[in-house]
Amino acid sequence: MDTDNKAVPAPEAVSATSAPIRHLELKAVLLIVLTVVLMGGFLLYVFYARGAFDSTQRLVLMADDSEGVYVGMDLTFSGFPVGRVRRIELGEDGKVRIDVDVPTRDARWLRVSSVFTMERGLVGGTRLRAFTGDLSAPPLPDGTVRAVLRGDATEELPRLLSSMKTILANIEQMTAPDSHINASLGNVHTLTERMNGRYGALGGLLGGEENARKVIASIDRANALLGSLSGVTARLDRTLEKTDQRVFGAGGMMDEAQKAAVQLNAALGEARESLKKADAVLAEAQKIASNTRVASEDLGVLRAEVEASLRRAGQLIQEINRKWPFARDTEMKLP
Amino acid sequence: MHGIPFHDLGARLAAWIASWRRVFEFGARALVMAASPSAYDATTRNVMAKQIYFTAWQILPGFVLVCALLCYVVIRIVVSTAVQYGLSDYGLSMVLRLLVLELIPVFVALFVALRSGAAINTEVTLMHIRGDLEALQARGDDPMRHELVPRVVGSAVSVVALTVLGGTIALLLAYFALYGFSPWGLTEYTRAIGQTFDPTVTLGLGLKALFFGLAVAVIPITASLEASREIRLAPIAVLNGMVRLFLTLTMIEGASLAAKYI
Numbered sequence: 049m050d051t052d053n054k055a056v057p058a059p060e061a062v063s064a065t066s067a068p069i070r071h072l073e074l075k076a077v078l079l080i081v082l083t084v085v086l087m088g089g090f091l092l093y094v095f096y097a098r099g100a101f102d103s104t105q106r107l108v109l110m111a112d113d114s115e116g117v118y119v120g121m122d123l124t125f126s127g128f129p130v131g132r133v134r135r136i137e138l139g140e141d142g143k144v145r146i147d148v149d150v151p152t153r154d155a156r157w158l159r160v161s162s163v164f165t166m167e168r169g170l171v172g173g174t175r176l177r178a179f180t181g182d183l184s185a186p187p188l189p190d191g192t193v194r195a196v197l198r199g200d201a202t203e204e205l206p207r208l209l210s211s212m213k214t215i216l217a218n219i220e221q222m223t224a225p226d227s228h229i230n231a232s233l234g235n236v237h238t239l240t241e242r243m244n245g246r247y248g249a250l251g252g253l254l255g256g257e258e259n260a261r262k263v264i265a266s267i268d269r270a271n272a273l274l275g276s277l278s279g280v281t282a283r284l285d286r287t288l289e290k291t292d293q294r295v296f297g298a299g300g301m302m303d304e305a306q307k308a309a310v311q312l313n314a315a316l317g318e319a320r321e322s323l324k325k326a327d328a329v330l331a332e333a334q335k336i337a338s339n340t341r342v343a344s345e346d347l348g349v350l351r352a353e354v355e356a357s358l359r360r361a362g363q364l365i366q367e368i369n370r371k372w373p374f375a376r377d378t379e380m381k382l383p
Numbered sequence: 384m385h386g387i388p389f390h391d392l393g394a395r396l397a398a399w400i401a402s403w404r405r406v407f408e409f410g411a412r413a414l415v416m417a418a419s420p421s422a423y424d425a426t427t428r429n430v431m432a433k434q435i436y437f438t439a440w441q442i443l444p445g446f447v448l449v450c451a452l453l454c455y456v457v458i459r460i461v462v463s464t465a466v467q468y469g470l471s472d473y474g475l476s477m478v479l480r481l482l483v484l485e486l487i488p489v490f491v492a493l494f495v496a497l498r499s500g501a502a503i504n505t506e507v508t509l510m511h512i513r514g515d516l517e518a519l520q521a522r523g524d525d526p527m528r529h530e531l532v533p534r535v536v537g538s539a540v541s542v543v544a545l546t547v548l549g550g551t552i553a554l555l556l557a558y559f560a561l562y563g564f565s566p567w568g569l570t571e572y573t574r575a576i577g578q579t580f581d582p583t584v585t586l587g588l589g590l591k592a593l594f595f596g597l598a599v600a601v602i603p604i605t606a607s608l609e610a611s612r613e614i615r616l617a618p619i620a621v622l623n624g625m626v627r628l629f630l631t632l633t634m635i636e637g638a639s640l641a642a643k644y645i
Contacts, residue, residue: 072429072432072433072436073428075436075440076431076432076440076537077432079435079439079440079540079544080544083540083543083544083548086551090547090550090551090554094576094585097573097574097580098577120578120581121578171468171469172473
């Protein structure tokens with residue numbers, strides 16, 4: 049219970065009196081200065097990091113739902129942040145206005161053709177992303193208002209599940225013992241069994257071996273027919289070749305006819321000459337009645353010549369008729 | 384077994400409220416005095432410098448070493464966990480939030496509370512028991528101005544200084560642990576800093592460090608001044624002061640977390 053106040057010296061009093069600290073105030077001031085410098089530097093760095101020294105342009109994204117969007121969130125392009133959400137507010141029309149500050153140096157990635165999406169993954173936060181297909185399109189003007197497209201993995205899940213359910217029900221129906229697909233498979237089985245038989249696929253297609261056999265027999269007969277037909281054609285070919293040779297070949301019918309026509313021409317020319325002469329002689333005979341003996345002698349020679357010419361023409365005609373089946377009218381009219 | 388009588392409970396509650404009222408009253412007076420430049424004379428400056436020297440300067444090498452070690456361990460754990468869960472994008476942000484915003488301020492406050500808070504508590508209790516403060520007042524000296532407020536200001540400055548230093552170490556270590564000695568992570572790092580330290584969070588961090596610093600001196604001093612003047616009860620005064628300090632630090636941290644995340 050005894051109190052011995054003097055026995056307990058204050059620790060600071062001891063240290064203060066026993067060993068005076070060198071440059072005490074300087075050290076304290078140094079520490080304070082260091083603290084202030086670090087604090088000021090950090091604050092400046094934070095201001096810089098938050099884009100306080102960047103010149104920015106405004107982009108307004110309109111969304112249906114602001115869930116997961118927060119102030120300071122990034123708008124990314126190809127994974128790189130090109131903007132930061134500055135403000136989120138509910139507009140008069142019930143839509144969410146997301147104000148995004150885009151630093152002027154990054155604004156070149158955003159074009160009028162750019163598309164903006166808001167994606168919500170299963171893990172991690174919401175992401176605002178920009179897609180620019182055509183970088184040569186005109187740049188996005190300051191203060192543009194654009195709608196944001198939404199892609200939400202969790203939102204897709206219920207729809208996915210319901211379609212999965214439908215698909216599974218269909219599969220169940222398909223695989224039931226009395227399902228159409230099972231019946232079809234049974235038919236396929238019968239078909240393949242028939243195909244495995246003696247007449248192969250033909251038996252399967254025609255539904256039995258008997259029919260297949262008939263078809264094969266028909267094919268055989270058709271083959272034989274085709275063989276004899278080819279013989280006929282060969283013969284026909286030969287006949288045609290011979291006819292060709294006889295009619296148009298060297299020494300053929302056409303050749304002979306040509307020759308005969310030339311001879312006939314010559315014979316007719318001769319006959320014309322003879323008739324001219326006869327004409328002249330007759331005129332002379334009429335004029336000169338006195339000289340009848342001379343005239344009758346001349347007439348005898350002329351007659352013999354005319355007869356010879358006519359005989360030759362007659363022979364020629366006969367020859368032509370023999371060689372060429374002209375009209376059977378063998379009568380020859382002379383002037 | 385008898386329950387605590389109602390009137391006794393009421394008296395306890397009244398004493399508890401009165402005690403906290405004294406804490407806030409002393410804290411407010413100390414703040415007002417600390418904010419008036421005329422209060423700083425040579426004696427005040429000397430006591431304050433001594434407080435800063437013993438609280439912060441003397442332990443600086445050890446503090447830097449321990450802080451770096453703690454930071455490095457936490458950074459490795461957080462970053463590797465984040466990578467394992469495929470959340471590497473959030474690793475840096477998590478490190479910054481965990482270390483700079485929460486762990487380091489609390490670590491510094493506890494460090495200073497254990498070292499200087501306990502010392503101040505003991506010292507002022509003894510001064511109170513010996514009647515030094517009254518003696519000073521009788522001499523025409525203001526004990527508040529020359530003995531108590533310099534300790535409060537010195538502690539607060541020390542806590543803020545150590546927090547800033549620890550935070551800087553954590554920021555540097557986080558960068559090197561994530562990106563190595565390459566300058567190419569700077570853009571991403573700057574972006575993460577910008578996202579994590581929004582104005583409210585930064586202001587909150589500053590206020591938290593300041594409150595920690597004030598609590599570390601104000602609560603032990605108030606606990607000492609309301610102790611009974613018996614030397615055998617001195618350990619109880621120190622014990623009460625330290626428990627109350629610990630509770631206060633926890634409450635400040637809890638309030639800060641609640642303000643940020645609720």
